[in-house]
Structures are given as structure tokens and as C-alpha cells.
Amino acid sequence: MKGLIAERLLASLGFGSRKDSRKIIRSKALEVDGQIIDDPNYKFQNKPEFIYVYGEKTPTIIDLYIMLHKPLQVECSHRPQHHVSVYSLLPERFLSMKLSSVGRLDVDSSGLLLLSNDGQFIHHLESPKRGILKRYSISLARPFSSDQEQALLTGVALKGERNIVHAKSLKVHSPTQIELEIGEGLYHQVRRMFAAVGNHVESLQRIAVGDLFLDSSLSPGDWRFLQKTDLEKLSFQNTKLFE
Ligand code: URA
Numbered sequence: 001m002k003g004l005i006a007e008r009l010l011a012s013l014g015f016g017s018r019k020d021s022r023k024i025i026r027s028k029a030l031e032v033d034g035q036i037i038d039d040p041n042y043k044f045q046n047k048p049e050f051i052y053v054y055g056e057k058t059p060t061i062i063d064l065y066i067m068l069h070k071p072l073q074v075e076c077s078h079r080p081q082h083h084v085s086v087y088s089l090l091p092e093r094f095l096s097m098k099l100s101s102v103g104r105l106d107v108d109s110s111g112l113l114l115l116s117n118d119g120q121f122i123h124h125l126e127s128p129k130r131g132i133l134k135r136y137s138i139s140l141a142r143p144f145s146s147d148q149e150q151a152l153l154t155g156v157a158l159k160g161e162r163n164i165v166h167a168k169s170l171k172v173h174s175p176t177q178i179e180l181e182i183g184e185g186l187y188h189q190v191r192r193m194f195a196a197v198g199n200h201v202e203s204l205q206r207i208a209v210g211d212l213f214l215d216s217s218l219s220p221g222d223w224r225f226l227q228k229t230d231l232e233k234l235s236f237q238n239t240k241l242f243e
Pocket residue numbers: 104105106107109187188189190191192204
């Protein structure tokens with residue numbers, strides 16, 4: 001009879017080797033639809049949408065889409081140089097699942113970081129042609145002038161970049177508290193844009209990508225899986241994930 005074997009399912013989701021997965025199952029840590037499954041050879045006739053492993057709800061899809069509230073002093077790299085890696089904030093079993101961040105945030109920046117192992121999703125969000133907007137909340141060292149505002153909206157040249165970049169939208173909440181949207185994701189772009197007009201960014205937080213805002217229930221370092229409605233806000237669909 002055809003079916004999906006429990007130990008194989010856990011191994012495919014990054015819970016370790018088949019042997020590791022057998023151990024997990026035998027320790028009664030696998031629960032599906034309210035039932036503990038302690039037989040590693042248990043056959044699912046249909047792949048369950050979610051399983052619980054050590055009580056943690058885990059989607060059974062291989063495509064992962066994650067929202068992380070990136071804290072300060074954490075590097076968006078698998079091989080960090082001076083600080084811990086963002087990947088160390090995620091469960092260890094994700095490490096084998098080839099996750100990448102979608103657009104990096106500097107060590108000194110915090111906020112919304114999306115991570116995925118779906119190349120199409122990453123391309124969708126990073127493609128300059130689509131120009132999906134990233135929104136930042138910024139504290140400045142010096143009062144923001146209307147000349148600076150005008151220059152950022154008109155466009156500034158950044159050293160080493162071919163094209164002029166400009167703010168797609170800009171809100172001034174107070175003389176030193178600004179919100180701005182950009183379409184690109186160039187290296188240190190926001191800091192360089194403010195430096196180019198003679199100001200200095202003191203703190204920078206990404207608060208949205210497209211129409212998807214950082215979930216206010218996530219504290220720095222917390223993460224959650226993206227839901228169907230989140231992907232819709234990014235104009236992205238994965239029919240395998242949510243039927
Ligand atoms: N722009 C920056 O300068 N830094 C970031 O982390 C993101 C955008």
C-alpha cells in the first residue's frame with residue numbers, strides 16, 4: 001500500500017537523519033491530528049498539513065517562508081564575521097534547509113527580515129523590475145530640512161552606483177523621525193541616501209516589505225511562519241503550500 005512513512009517525513013523536514021527521526025518518534029514527540037505517533041513506520045495515507053514535534057506546530061511543506069524580527073548586532077550571514085548569525089535565532093533543523101534572507105539588514109539595523117528556501121520567492125521580492133517597496137523607520141542625528149526632503153524625493157547619486165535612487169515616499173513624523181520607502185535594496189542604501197543629503201542615520205528599522213508589516217507581536221529575535229494572507233500582501237502565491 002502506498003503512503004508516506006513517518007520517519008521519512010521527519011527526516012525530509014530537517015529533523016535529522018532517518019535514525020534521528022526514528023528516535024524522535026519513539027520518544028513520543030510526534031503528534032498528528034491529536035494522536036501521538038510512536039511507530040517510525042506509521043504510514044500516512046495523505047500528507048498531513050501540520051505535525052507537532054515536541055509540541056511545536058510544523059508545516060509539512062518543504063518550502064519555508066519565515067518572518068523574523070531581526071535584532072540589532074546580528075549578522076544576515078551564514079558565516080558571520082563579528083556577531084552571531086540570524087540563522088542561529090531559528091530552530092537548528094532549519095539549518096539543513098538552505099534558507100536565505102530576502103534582502104539583508106545591516107548589523108546596526110533591526111526589523112522585518114523575510115527568509116525562505118524558495119528561489120522563486122526570493123527572486124520575486126528582490127527583482128529590481130518589480131521594485132517591491134521596503135519601508136523604513138529612521139531616527140536622524142540632525143533635524144531634517146525641507147531641502148534634504150526634496151533631494152531625497154528627486155533622487156541622489158550614490159558612489160559606485162549607476163542609477164540615481166530616490167525615496168518613493170517619505171513621511172516626516174518629527175524633525176528627526178522619518179519614514180521612507182525605497183524600491184531598491186542596495187548596500188547600506190538608506191544610510192548612504194541620508195549621508196548624501198548631509199544628514200546621518202542614528203537608527204534604522206525596516207517596518208514593511210510591500211504591504212506586509214512587521215508583526216507587532218514579535219519581539220526582537222522572534223519569528224513565525226508566513227501565512228497565506230502574508231504572501232498575498234507580497235503578491236506571491238504558492239499553491240503547493242495552501243490549497
Ligand atoms: N539600508 C541601510 O542602509 N541599511 C539596511 O540595513 C537596510 C537598508
